Amino acid sequence: MSAALPILACQGLALSVPGRTLCRGLAFDVHAGDCWTIVGRNGAGKTTLLQTLAGLRPAAEGTIVLAGEPIANHPPRRRAQLLGFLPQDTFDAFPATVLEIALGGRHPHISRWRPESAIDVSRARDALAAVGMDGALTRDVQTLSGGERRRVALAMLLAQDPDVLLLDEPTNHLDISHEVRSLELFANLARERGRAVVMAMHDLTLAPRYATHAVLLDGTTAEAGPASALFNVEKLSALYGQPLVAVSHARGTAFLPA
Amino acid sequence: MHRYPHWIVLAALALLALAALTFALAAGSVDIGFGAVVRALFSPGDDAGSAVVRDLRLPRAMAAFAVGALLALAGAMMQVLLRNPLADPYVLGLSGGAACGALTALLAGAAAMVTPAAFAGALISTFIVFGLARGQGAWAPTRLLLTGVVVAAGWGALIVLILTVAPEAQVRGMLFWLIGDLSGASRSGVPLAALVVVLVAAMSFARDATLLARGDLTAASLGVPVRGATLALHALAAFATAIAVTVAGSVGFVGLVVPHAVRLVIGNDQRWLMPAAALAGGALLTFADTVARTLVAPSQLPVGVLTALVGVPLFLWLLRRSGR
Numbered sequence: 001m002s003a004a005l006p007i008l009a010c011q012g013l014a015l016s017v018p019g020r021t022l023c024r025g026l027a028f029d030v031h032a033g034d035c036w037t038i039v040g041r042n043g044a045g046k047t048t049l050l051q052t053l054a055g056l057r058p059a060a061e062g063t064i065v066l067a068g069e070p071i072a073n074h075p076p077r078r079r080a081q082l083l084g085f086l087p088q089d090t091f092d093a094f095p096a097t098v099l100e101i102a103l104g105g106r107h108p109h110i111s112r113w114r115p116e117s118a119i120d121v122s123r124a125r126d127a128l129a130a131v132g133m134d135g136a137l138t139r140d141v142q143t144l145s146g147g148e149r150r151r152v153a154l155a156m157l158l159a160q161d162p163d164v165l166l167l168d169e170p171t172n173h174l175d176i177s178h179e180v181r182s183l184e185l186f187a188n189l190a191r192e193r194g195r196a197v198v199m200a201m202h203d204l205t206l207a208p209r210y211a212t213h214a215v216l217l218d219g220t221t222a223e224a225g226p227a228s229a230l231f232n233v234e235k236l237s238a239l240y241g242q243p244l245v246a247v248s249h250a251r252g253t254a255f256l257p258a
Numbered sequence: 259m260h261r262y263p264h265w266i267v268l269a270a271l272a273l274l275a276l277a278a279l280t281f282a283l284a285a286g287s288v289d290i291g292f293g294a295v296v297r298a299l300f301s302p303g304d305d306a307g308s309a310v311v312r313d314l315r316l317p318r319a320m321a322a323f324a325v326g327a328l329l330a331l332a333g334a335m336m337q338v339l340l341r342n343p344l345a346d347p348y349v350l351g352l353s354g355g356a357a358c359g360a361l362t363a364l365l366a367g368a369a370a371m372v373t374p375a376a377f378a379g380a381l382i383s384t385f386i387v388f389g390l391a392r393g394q395g396a397w398a399p400t401r402l403l404l405t406g407v408v409v410a411a412g413w414g415a416l417i418v419l420i421l422t423v424a425p426e427a428q429v430r431g432m433l434f435w436l437i438g439d440l441s442g443a444s445r446s447g448v449p450l451a452a453l454v455v456v457l458v459a460a461m462s463f464a465r466d467a468t469l470l471a472r473g474d475l476t477a478a479s480l481g482v483p484v485r486g487a488t489l490a491l492h493a494l495a496a497f498a499t500a501i502a503v504t505v506a507g508s509v510g511f512v513g514l515v516v517p518h519a520v521r522l523v524i525g526n527d528q529r530w531l532m533p534a535a536a537l538a539g540g541a542l543l544t545f546a547d548t549v550a551r552t553l554v555a556p557s558q559l560p561v562g563v564l565t566a567l568v569g570v571p572l573f574l575w576l577l578r579r580s581g582r
Contacts, residue, residue, distance in 0.1 A: 093342070
């Protein structure tokens with residue numbers, strides 16, 4: 001796998017928000033099949049890193065290469081075919097049906113004056129079925145609960161079907177069963193369909209189960225590497241400033257507050 | 259959410275627009291039957307009825323339709339751009355700028371300059387608002403909205419100043435202009451051409467606009483060129499509003515109520531909402547203008563009074579209904 005070209009790579013990446021530098025010299029390669037997890041305290045720069053990787057905000061320093069090209073060189077539509085991004089929050093200021101929203105994910109695959117094809121509709125329906133929202137195709141999104149809206153947003157990204165999926169706290173608002181189902185879904189996309197997944201997570205009981213790699217952000221420095229080297233009690237306790245214990249179980253290791 | 263198929267709504271609105279235009283051609287101080295109206299349009303004779311229909315009522319009806327459609331389209335775009343279903347074409351102060359231009363021309367006694375002065379005022383106001391609201395190279399909806407509201411308040415003060423110093427005889431004309439009036443609209447070519455241009459251009463951004471309504475980040479991640487699309491839609495909305503205000507004064511409520519009402523029926527997919535809003539806005543203003551010139555004939559009401567009188571209760575009813 002390491003011989004193949006990375007689908008997404010960053011080098012010498014520095015992140016900054018007004019008044020603060022969040023990290024410098026961050027470098028890592030994301031390959032097809034990888035599942036990266038970004039962890040760190042509130043305000044450490046998880047969202048900034050994801051948005052920068054997605055090409056939605058400029059990097060303070062460094063380069064981001066998507067499919068062999070600097071990310072800014074891809075036209076927006078082409079970039080959206082290769083890379084998808086799930087924001088931490090989505091807006092529902094206007095009424096729209098669940099199916100209409102999922103169909104929005106097909107936008108980069110449809111040229112300007114064309115209507116959605118039957119294939120686009122079936123992709124959107126499949127995506128909604130994958131998150132268990134196919135029973136609500138004609139419901140108005142404004143009548144849905146927070147967790148249901150989150151699942152519709154996930155379906156929009158699934159319908160987009162990019163090679164790289166960047167997810168900002170994808171399991172926000174989800175109950176524990178949908179949390180596990182969604183994470184299984186993304187892990188499977190990486191393992192079996194050769195997609196690459198990068199997600200910011202707060203749940204240290206589930207994150208280690210799916211992560212192949214990790215980025216630890218502490219607000220001033222960053223560390224990236226295989227999950228096996230970074231997900232341990234010492235590193236995570238220091239990262240969060242909160243003593244943790246590791247609990248091993250049949251499906252891996254969970255980290256709990258000590 | 260129960261909805262009729264999109265094309266059925268669009269067809270119904272097209273019929274409604276046709277009915278409004280027919281009513282506008284038939285109704286008035288000279289009573290002309292439906293058959294005579296059709297004859298006047300398609301095989302005109304030299305009779306007085308034909309002349310009234312073709313030379314007086316048709317241009318005014320078409321101007322009313324174009325202005326209503328432009329206002330509804332601009333309202334639909336502003337609501338998406340500001341992510342606010344209560345936005346209207348005038349929310350950024352454009353109509354205030356146009357009114358100041360028009361009233362200054364009236365005050366100076368330069369009747370011929372009213373139209374160009376109104377258009378210039380609208381453009382100046384747009385540039386002021388967008389120039390002031392620009393922060394870090396982008397226009398955040400909240401900042402734009404606040405700037406627009408404050409600039410509009412400034413125009414409002416100037417308008418009152420002009421009304422106060424204007425001679426009594428001119429105030430009535432000024433008030434008609436302020437509330438919106440189509441009695442001076444004798445040519446419909448410019449607003450109709452503007453309507454076609456704005457509708458086609460806006461439709462080419464329709465899918466982008468639907469996604470922009472879901473937030474800049476979502477739209478950008480789906481490949482929408484957010485900056486370009488936002489700028490284009492703002493420019494189209496400002497142009498449409500400037501033309502409408504220049505032709506008819508600041509007719510209220512069409513740009514607010516129509517897109518909102520149409521959205522309740524057809525949803526927020528801009529590919530359908532934009533043409534539907536244009537048809538509904540055109541039909542509403544054509545109907546309202548016909549009533550405005552026939553209700554108390556031979557004198558005429560400013561059409562803006564009627565759109566507000568109809569629009570206020572209609573809007574409150576829609577709001578209550580959607581809250582359930």
